[in-house]
Amino acid sequence: MVEMVSRPYAKAFESFAAGNPDILCLSADLTSSCEVDGFRDRHPDQFISLGMAEQNMMSFAGGLGLAGYRPFIHTFGVFMYRRPYDQLMASIAYPRRKVRLMGFLPGITTPGGMTHQSIEDISVMRSIPNMTILETGDATEVESICEAADSIDGPVWCRVLRGSVPRLFDTPIKVGEMRELSSGDDILVVTSGICTEEAMRARSALAKAGLSIRHLHLHTIKPFDSKALLDHIGSVKHGVITLENHVTEGGIGSLVAETMADAGVGKRLIRLGLKDTYAHGGSRPYLMRYYGLDALALVRGIEDLTGQQFGITENDLDSARVEDVHSLVKAEAL
Amino acid sequence: MRNERTTEEVALGIRRRVFEHSMRNNGGYLSQACSAGEQLAWLYNEELKLGAPTLPMIPKPFEGVPSPSNPDYHTGAGYNGPATPEFDRLFIAPAHYALVAYATLIEVGRMAPEGLEMFNKDGSSVEMIGAEHSPGMEVHNGTLGIGLSTGAGLAYGRKRRGEAGRTWVFMSDGEVQEGQTWEAVQAAAHHGIDNLYAIMDVNDQQCDGAMSSVMEVGDIKTKFQNFGAACIEIDGHDLTAMRDAVKEKHDGKPLIILARTNPFHTMSILEERFPRLHYVRFKSEDERARMNVSIAADLGVEPVDYSH
Ligand SMILES: Cc1ncc(C[n+]2csc(CCOP(=O)(O)OP(=O)(O)O)c2C)c(N)n1
Ligand SMILES: [Mg+2]
Numbered sequence: 001m002v003e004m005v006s007r008p009y010a011k012a013f014e015s016f017a018a019g020n021p022d023i024l025c026l027s028a029d030l031t032s033s034c035e036v037d038g039f040r041d042r043h044p045d046q047f048i049s050l051g052m053a054e055q056n057m058m059s060f061a062g063g064l065g066l067a068g069y070r071p072f073i074h075t076f077g078v079f080m081y082r083r084p085y086d087q088l089m090a091s092i093a094y095p096r097r098k099v100r101l102m103g104f105l106p107g108i109t110t111p112g113g114m115t116h117q118s119i120e121d122i123s124v125m126r127s128i129p130n131m132t133i134l135e136t137g138d139a140t141e142v143e144s145i146c147e148a149a150d151s152i153d154g155p156v157w158c159r160v161l162r163g164s165v166p167r168l169f170d171t172p173i174k175v176g177e178m179r180e181l182s183s184g185d186d187i188l189v190v191t192s193g194i195c196t197e198e199a200m201r202a203r204s205a206l207a208k209a210g211l212s213i214r215h216l217h218l219h220t221i222k223p224f225d226s227k228a229l230l231d232h233i234g235s236v237k238h239g240v241i242t243l244e245n246h247v248t249e250g251g252i253g254s255l256v257a258e259t260m261a262d263a264g265v266g267k268r269l270i271r272l273g274l275k276d277t278y279a280h281g282g283s284r285p286y287l288m289r290y291y292g293l294d295a296l297a298l299v300r301g302i303e304d305l306t307g308q309q310f311g312i313t314e315n316d317l318d319s320a321r322v323e324d325v326h327s328l329v330k331a332e333a334l
Numbered sequence: 335m336r337n338e339r340t341t342e343e344v345a346l347g348i349r350r351r352v353f354e355h356s357m358r359n360n361g362g363y364l365s366q367a368c369s370a371g372e373q374l375a376w377l378y379n380e381e382l383k384l385g386a387p388t389l390p391m392i393p394k395p396f397e398g399v400p401s402p403s404n405p406d407y408h409t410g411a412g413y414n415g416p417a418t419p420e421f422d423r424l425f426i427a428p429a430h431y432a433l434v435a436y437a438t439l440i441e442v443g444r445m446a447p448e449g450l451e452m453f454n455k456d457g458s459s460v461e462m463i464g465a466e467h468s469p470g471m472e473v474h475n476g477t478l479g480i481g482l483s484t485g486a487g488l489a490y491g492r493k494r495r496g497e498a499g500r501t502w503v504f505m506s507d508g509e510v511q512e513g514q515t516w517e518a519v520q521a522a523a524h525h526g527i528d529n530l531y532a533i534m535d536v537n538d539q540q541c542d543g544a545m546s547s548v549m550e551v552g553d554i555k556t557k558f559q560n561f562g563a564a565c566i567e568i569d570g571h572d573l574t575a576m577r578d579a580v581k582e583k584h585d586g587k588p589l590i591i592l593a594r595t596n597p598f599h600t601m602s603i604l605e606e607r608f609p610r611l612h613y614v615r616f617k618s619e620d621e622r623a624r625m626n627v628s629i630a631a632d633l634g635v636e637p638v639d640y641s642h
Contacts, residue, residue, distance in 0.1 A: 051549025115476030
């Protein structure tokens, strides 16, 4: 059984930020939803409430950066780049302010539908000069995201998981590296965020089918270590498959494609994720199945890549975790 | 289409449904039924001129997002009747009020009660945060602050085409913190969009608690007037005041009605949670049971049997 950690960000942020006079906690009326309500109550002098006014918050954070502070902005990811994109560019990214953008509810981790699901943020952030991008895939990464983000000399976009989060890894994020979760030589699977857990669910079934999988987990999306990826690609016979909680245009699938094209790698690549579509509201397992982001989608992708059928069904996969929609670890049901 | 029931009865019915739903699901946007019950009841039962629904009483399942490969895509606006020139249109700008809006559709006979059972269920179109394919919705508004602008654009376009129908936007007070709301009023005033109407649930609360503790917004009536709107402030639980407010002359200006409300109106026990009422999830089985008994008594119904 995988260990579940309750609200890892709440504790991690507090122990990282409390008492550091240069770190300020900014929030746009989603304080408990982003697990910083305890911090607000215990460290009010380091907390700045900016109301539901994200455009102002972004430029305000830029100003704080100019004054030598390192603001950590907390809101749902979507609200931090869609409306206030211009402010993000002009006030934060261009001047390389040390603003840490903590984006909650990445991709389809929320039933809130199109307006709450940040499905193209990585694509957007990858195209912004000066931006660093980190994504958490488990509790240990959430616990180390503040330190990792704050080590960067410039703005950092973070996809943060909240609520009840599984622990998959036992070492913190090391910015710029990638995790090698298995070292097979048939196929390279590259995942990030919540899709890594999905790929792990398929691990034993694929092994039983006789496939040797090399699995990489990416927590650092920009800057990216192309050389390390190319070495891994060189070690597998068949090709590469990516799975991400994001549209396939511009996310890690594109990142891998660009890396391969730049180096002239002639192997096949299959990119799984949201296929040029918006998503809608529903539970996480349902949406992952509906849009092909789950373990079974990965198995089908691998079948496509190898041209073989393995006869693997849902029953052969490790069971999916079903989240309690009304769990006390969330401020609302989003 | 007019309902035979009084607007008071409709408001009570909305609250009973939202209460029952929240009890069964151990939480929900319950306080929005307290604050906005009269406003939505009044709009649907009296004020809006709407045709008969064009979509089935029992909502269809989710049928895909808009895309070139989904030619049959349609929104949930058909629950408000056809979008023909003579009829009014309504946007629910704060899409988290969807639960209250769905309950209203049921109370005025535009959706079957089964619709609420599909709320937030996988594969259903009756989404928790009203999507544009959800019953009674015509546009996505879950990102707050965009509703009034869309309403202004629709109203302007309809005026230009000589359509008689008005465009109404139901708003929340949290939206006044977003700059876009003010840009919308500015544009509506500049272009004389007087077929645009808004009623705002001024419950003085938002996610983090009391608006004054999160971001003070000051005298919004004066602010709206200074931005060029006609603006009236009323007691949002007083239907007579609502009926009078809409008669206000507002030539060349949008009309904004500020409905000052109480977020635990008719459910007195919710005051225990004040000012953190944005999303009410019961903290313990004991609290759930106490609230069940107390609110049921306030609303004149039996406590909800949520054990199965
Ligand atoms: C642009 C945007 N920012 C943040 C949110 C998250 N959010 C949803 S409701 C809400 C509170 C807004 O206040 P109000 O609508 O008055 O809430 P209520 O009275 O129902 O508590 C917030 C911040 C959002 N939906 N859209
Ligand atoms: Mg409010």
